[in-house]
Amino acid sequence: MSVSIKSEREIELMRKSCQLLEEVHDALGKMIRPGISTKDIDREGERLIRERGGIPNFLNYEGYPASICVSVNDEVVHGIPKDDRILQEGDIVSLDAGLIYKGYHSDAARTYAVGAISPDVQKLIDVTRQSFFEGIKYARAGNHLHEISAAIGAYAESFGYGVVRDLVGHGIGTKLHEDPQIPNYAMRSRGIRLRPGMTLAIEPMINMGTWEVEWLDDDWTVVTADGLPSAHYENTVLITDGDPEILTLSDPAVR
Ligand code: MF3
Ligand code: CO
Numbered sequence: 450m451s452v453s454i455k456s457e458r459e460i461e462l463m464r465k466s467c468q469l470l471e472e473v474h475d476a477l478g479k480m481i482r483p484g485i486s487t488k489d490i491d492r493e494g495e496r497l498i499r500e501r502g503g504i505p506n507f508l509n510y511e512g513y514p515a516s517i518c519v520s521v522n523d524e525v526v527h528g529i530p531k532d533d534r535i536l537q538e539g540d541i542v543s544l545d546a547g548l549i550y551k552g553y554h555s556d557a558a559r560t561y562a563v564g565a566i567s568p569d570v571q572k573l574i575d576v577t578r579q580s581f582f583e584g585i586k587y588a589r590a591g592n593h594l595h596e597i598s599a600a601i602g603a604y605a606e607s608f609g610y611g612v613v614r615d616l617v618g619h620g621i622g623t624k625l626h627e628d629p630q631i632p633n634y635a636m637r638s639r640g641i642r643l644r645p646g647m648t649l650a651i652e653p654m655i656n657m658g659t660w661e662v663e664w665l666d667d668d669w670t671v672v673t674a675d676g677l678p679s680a681h682y683e684n685t686v687l688i689t690d691g692d693p694e695i696l697t698l699s700d701p702a703v704r
Contacts, residue, residue, distance in 0.1 A: 450628040452620055454646035459553065460687060463622065463648055466503070466550035467685050467696035470557055473497040473546055474697070477517070481561045483538045487519035491530035494546055503548035506556075506625050513669060518545035518558075525613055525654050525662055525671040525679040526558075538564035541574060543681040547625060554625045556650040557697035558683035570657070570678055573610065577655040577680035580604045580633075582701070584651055588686055588693040594629055594640030601653050602634035611660030613679070616671065618652040621685055643688050648696070652683030 505516035520528035618631030658677035
């Protein structure tokens with residue numbers, strides 16, 4: 450395993466790529482309402498990425514057929530956008546998006562309510578987002594990677610939620626998926642030592658019920674084994690000499 454350390458020049462390009470992605474996410478978040486299709490989100494996402502000079506990095510990745518992963522309710526991740534999948538009041542929808550700018554990848558995910566949703570599902574969304582922030586308290590040079598993993602998992606499990614184990618976060622840079630893998634649950638090993646210049650996509654996937662997941666026949670869509678809802682939250686993060694820099698989120702106080 451080799452974990453890349455980005456130079457100052459590369460960090461600037463990562464920052465730019467991630468800023469553009471944040472703009473795309475903000476615009477997509479504003480579209481979410483009952484009556485739009487998951488394909489509407491993908492079409493607009495691709496347009497917003499290309500309008501900014503970016504390239505959609507998910508499109509054709511290992512054959513994935515869209516630019517934005519749109520996952521509804523019990524779909525955990527990698528939902529394939531469809532014209533006939535219409536968002537309904539009470540649904541939740543996770544948008545996972547990424548782009549390449551001047552050779553550098555960004556990756557982030559958000560989960561939104563569609564209209565009014567039940568308080569217990571809103572809590573799942575909120576806890577999933579907060580689990581990311583619990584994790585990055587440990588995202589500091591000198592710490593070990595799995596301290597982040599353990600903090601995410603312990604927080605989510607304290608609410609009785611299931612932490613997805615089959616999918617993990619990842620390093621990111623000139624490739625979408627670089628070393629290291631970043632689990633969202635406690636490991637027996639402590640993981641690599643974090644160093645300034647590492648860029649990591651940290652992405653808790655949290656289920657209301659069981660942690661167990663299945664794959665649909667499309668070979669992409671991951672769903673919960675018990676049919677209960679799932680939420681996803683992801684940012685690309687830079688390890689520094691001090692506090693981590695959340696490259697895909699300029700103001701963590703704003704939801
Ligand atoms: N953001 C996801 C990840 O971190 C999505 C990539 S899968 C793709 O792995 F095929 F859609 F690109
Ligand atoms: Co990712």
